[in-house]
Amino acid sequence: MTSTYLLRDGLVIDTDPAPTVLGRADVLVQDGRIAAVGPDLASSAAAPLPADAEVIDASGRIVLPGFVDTHRHVWQAGIRAALPDGTLPAYVERVLGVLAPRHTADDVYAGTLAGALECLDSGVTTVVDWSHIQLRPEYAEASVSALRAAGARAVFGFCYFGDGDLDALAAETARVRDAYFDVPDGLLTMAMAALGPELTSPERALREWAVARDLGLPVTTHMGGHGAESAERGMAFLVDHGLMDQGAMYVHANHFTGDDLRRIAASGGTVSVTPGVEAALGLGPAATGRSLAAGVPTGLGADTVVSGPGDMFGVMGAAHVLERGRPDGAGMGFTTSDVLRMATIGGAEAAGLAGVTGSLAPGKQADLVVLRTDTPGMAAAHDPIAAVVRYAGTREVDTVLVAGRIVKRGGVLLGQDVPSLLASLESSAGRLTAA
Structure with missing residues (x-):
């Protein structure tokens, strides 16, 4: 099996410390990692390429790191567009109150696999899967199995959604970690997807964060997107109970103040912004620029295909226009x-x-995207970075690699029976959304 690829003569964009167009260059991938980036690597390398090396012609293409989606409910692919014009209360009532309980383990598997493949198809090589479909023990196996079958890099955010027994929450979280993440996995890791402190009782919030600490799991939590008073109470709860030092990822930081965001930065925390869905569900102005200004590591997410598109191109476009459209020109920079x-x-x-990922630094995992530029919407784009952010789409995603493995090539997902999966998804969707 080929373990060396040379992506030759692409227009290469690296992203660290800031997005930079490197110009025409090659990217050498060996044993799943980026080995080198530079011009004419085949002839300038200290050692010749291995005999089984495959050269991929990237001329006329843009080569860049794979996208990282920091917040997505991957299981929801089977209920896509079920609430395009709703609000957050309507989402809670319809999706979590009605549609989620109708899911079987087979539905969870089909939705998660389809959602993960949707990520890969659009160049998202890494996704934080905030999985609050965990109503029964078998749903965890369905979720993890689907993520592994897709071949995506994923953080499985486990959110116990069973009964209110806090001992059961602790036991099931530990069981999932021990059953599926006891042995290190090159692609999958686990996190605690915590409902608290804004979306649940103080008792549950304390237990979630304590279990995460005990099990060595990072925390990802919905905080800051439920109004100014809720954001203030949630932050005070974390401070009062000494939880800020756990360095959580805060999703939907819309109503956090500048002081709150600076406190998050000082604690080692991070922020995930889902600008399109935040606007669609009425959560408030995205914290995109304010979070960056406060020095918080900030990522983007598609959130839910129930109410918005699932590709990073749509998310990037929403982030750009919503921030630049802030009142009084506050976001024009x-x-x-x-x-x-x-x-x-x-x-x-x-x-x-x-x-691990996110840039082209040698030694990192080879999570890469190759974009076509020979389409009507991309041809003659003068700024390659702007072309990726505002003009490209899923149809331009030609080739995708995850950990040096080609998962999409020539615009086609590899190693997947997509027609059968879509047939299963359609069947699942019809039953789940039946009146």
């Missing part, structure tokens, strides 16, 4: 370069994976 950084290395920083 926000650039396409800022957006691309948030979608790559910024997202990796937010997810705790900056040493």
Whole structure:
């Protein structure tokens, strides 16, 4: 099996410390990692390429790190567009109250696999899966199995959604960690997807964060997006109970103040912004620029395909226009370069994976995207970074590698029976959304 690839003569964009167009160059991938980036590597390398090395012609293409989605409910692919014009209360009532309980383990598997493949198809190589479909023990196996079958890099955010027994929450979280994450996995890791402190009782919030600490799990939590008073109470809860030192990822920081964001930065915390869905569900202005100004590592997420698109291109476009459209020109300094950084290395920083992915530094995992430029919407684009952020789409995603493995090539997902999966998803969707 080929373990060496040379992506030759692409227009290469690296992202760390800031997005930079390196010009025409090669990217050498060996044993799943980036070995070198530079011009004419085949002839300038100290040692010849291995005999089984495959040269991939990237001329006329843009080569860059894979996108990192820091917040997505991957299981929801089977209920896509179920609430395009709703609000957050309507989402809670319809999606979590009605549609989620209708899911079987087979539905969870089909939705998660389809959602993960949607990520890969659009160049998202890493996703933080905030999985609050965990109603029964078998759903964890369905979720993890689907993520592994897709071949994506993922942080599985486990959110216990069973009964209110806090001992059961602790036991099930430990069981999932021990059953599926006891042995290190090159692609999958686990996090605590905590409902608290804003979306649950103080007792549950304390137990969630304590279990995360005991099990050595990072925390990702919805905080700051439920009004100013809720954001203030939630932050005070964390401070009063000494929880800020756990360095959580805060999703939907819309109503956090500048002081709150600086406190998050000082604590080692990060922020995930889902600008399109935050606007669609009425959560408030995205914290995109304010979070960056406070020095918080900040990433982007698609959140839910129930209410918005699932590709990073749509998310990047929403982030750019919503920030630049802030009143009185407050966001006009926000650039396409800022957006691309948030979608790559910024997202990796937010997810705790900056040493693994998000840029083209030699030694990192070879998570790469190759974009076509020979389409009507991309041809003659003068600024390659702007072309990626504002003009590209899923149809331009030609080739995707995760850990040096090609998962999409020539615009086609590899190693997947997509027609059968979509048939299963359609069947699942019809039953789940039936009146």
